Amino acid sequence: MTDGSNRNIMASINCVTYNHGAFIRQALDSFLMQKTDFEYEILVHDDASTDKTSDIIREYAAKYPDKIRPLIQTENQYSQGIDNISGAFNFPRARGKYIFMCDGDDYFDSPDKLQKQVDYMESHPDCNLCIHSARIQLMGKAVAERQMRPYRKTAVLTPEEIIDKASGYAMSSMAFPARLVTDLPDYYTDCPVGDTPLQLMAAANGYGYYMDEPMSVYRVGVVGSWTAEGKKGNYAGKQQAYYERMKVVYEEFDKATGGRFKAAAMSASNRTYFQTKVNTRDFKEILNPAFRRYYKELSPLTRFFIQFEYRTPGLYNLLRRSFTGSR
Template sequence: MESLGKEKIFSEARRRAEDPELPLISVCVVTYNHRPYLSDCLDGILKQEGDFRLEILIHDDASEDGARELIEDYERRFPEIIKPILQTENQYSKGKTNITGIFNIPRARGEFLAVMDGDDYYCDTRKLEKQIRCFQRERELVFCFHSAKVLLPDGSFGNSALMRPYRGSRILSGAELVDRRGGAPFASFLFRREILETLPDYYFDCPVGDRPLEWIAASCGKSFYLDEPLSVYRFQHSGSWTREQGEGEREKKQRRYREAMEKSFLEFDRESGGRFHPEIERAIGRLRFLSDVNLRDFPEIYRRGNREFYRELSLRDRFFLQFERRLPGLYRAMQKRFGQGIG
C-alpha cells in the first residue's frame, strides 16, 4: 500500500470545499448488547467541542438487551448526526468478524474517521479537536491515537499501563507502530479516511479489528501518539471482548486467538513485501509471550528467550506474576477478596 501523497490531501480539501455540509469526522461505532453503556458512548461523542461537523455511524448487531430501542431514540433526537444500521440477524455469528470495515467504513463521508466499541466512551470534550490539531500540525500524519483510562467492573479505575503503550507524545514510524508494546485503545483511533478506502484481505481475516487498521496506517505514512487519557476503556465488563475471552474454554480461546493473529501477521508481512519483517517477527514473539502470561504458563513466561518481553511488563505486573507463581493459594484468596485490583 502506497503512502498518502499530498495530492490526495489536496483533493480531499477540494471535495470539502465543494460541499461544506460534509462532516469533518465520521465516528464509527459497533455495538452488541451494550445497552447499559451506550448512552455514555453516544453522549461522549455528542459533547465533543470544536469547529467541525461530525456524523455517528452506528452498527448494532441484533442486540437483545434494548440497545436497538436506545439507538432509535438517539436517532429521533439527532437525525442529522446519528446514522444507524440495525441488524435483525447477528452478523458476527455468520463469520463477519470485523464489522467496522464491512458496514461502517464504506459509508463514512468525513475527511477523518474515528472508530470505537459501544461500551467505551470519550472522557474529554476536546478529544477529537486535540487529535485534529495533531493532523493540522503534521500534514504527513495518517493516524493519531492516545492512551485511555481503564475502568473495572466495580467502578474503579485500574492499571493505566494497560492502555498506555508509550511514554510521551511523539511521531511514530511505521516500524514502531507494527512493533507496538502495550495496548492501544480502539476508541482512541483517528485516521485519514483515504487510507481505509480499500481494505486488504488481512483486515477481514484478522480476529480483531484494531491491529490490522494500525498495519494499514504503518504502510501509508507517519502516526502520532498523544500521551493523554482522552477515552475510557471498559475492562472485563459484561459483553466486552476481554470478558468473553476469559470465560468458558479459556485456554482453547487463547490458543485459537494466537494462531489466528499469527496468521494475520504473516499475511500482512506478505502484503507489505517484507518491509516490516523484523518488527513482525518480534510482534509475533510478544503475542506468544502475552498468551503465555494470560494462561499463566510459568515455564514459558520465565524462559530465557522471553526475557526481552518480560522486561516490557510493568513492575506491578511482574510483581503479581511472581506472587502467583510462588504463593498461588494466597494469591487466589486475595484475588477472590479484592477482585480485579489484584493481578
C-alpha cells in the same frame, strides 16, 4: 457548526455496539458534546442487541437525524463469522475525511478531542494514525480507574513503533484518514480484532502521532464484551486459537509490505504468543529466556504475582480465594 445540511463531513465517528444498553447513552452524549469548527457524523452499528441498546439508538437518531446515522441489524453478524464489523458495515458508508473509533461501551472524555486530532492530521497529511492516552475503568464489584498510557510524552511514532509495541492503544483514541480503509487487505479481514490491523495499515503507509492527554475512557470487564466472552469455556484453547490467527495476520502483513517491516512484525507476533502464555499461566514459556524481553515489559506488579504463583502456588491460591471469596 452548520445545521447538518452541509455534506462536507470532516469526521466520521465509528461506533460498533452490542448489548451496551447500560453505556450507549454516555457514548452518544460524548460524541454529541464535541466542539468543532467542522461538520461530523456518528455512524452507529448495532449487531442485533437483545437488550435496550437498539431502542436507545433509535431514540437518539430521531432526536439528532442530521448527526446520527444508525444501522441496526436484525440478525447478529458476528455470529455469522464477520469479526470486523466496522470494515463490513461502517467504513463503506463513512463520508468523513477522517474516521474516529469508539465502541459503544467506551466514550470520549474531552469535548475538544475531535478538533485536536483533526487539526494535527490536517497540518500533517502524512500522518496515518493519531492516538492519545485514555482512562481505564475496571468494571466489577467496584469501579476502579487507571491510565492507558503507551508512551510517557507526546511524540511522533515510526512505523516500527506502531507495529511492535509493549503497550496497546485504546480503540477510543484512534483516528486516521478515511483513505486508509478504502481497500482493506486480507490481514484486516482475517484478523480476530479490529484495532490491530488498522494500526498495521497505518504503519504500512505512513507514521503516527501520540498525544499524551487522556481524552477518552476504555472500559474493561464489561459483561458480554469480546474479552469477557473469551474467558468463558476452554480459555487456554481460545487463547491458542487467537494466537494462531494473529500469527497469520502478521505473516500476511509482512507479505503485503514486501518484508519492509519483517523484524517488527515477527516480534509483535512473538509478543502475542507470550501474552497468551501469561494469560494462561504457562510458566515454562513465561520464564523462557527466549522471551526475556517481553517478560521485562510486564509491570513490576504483574511480574511479582507471576513469581509468587510460580514459586508458592498453594499459598497464592489460598490468598486469592480469601480475597475473591471463591471456593
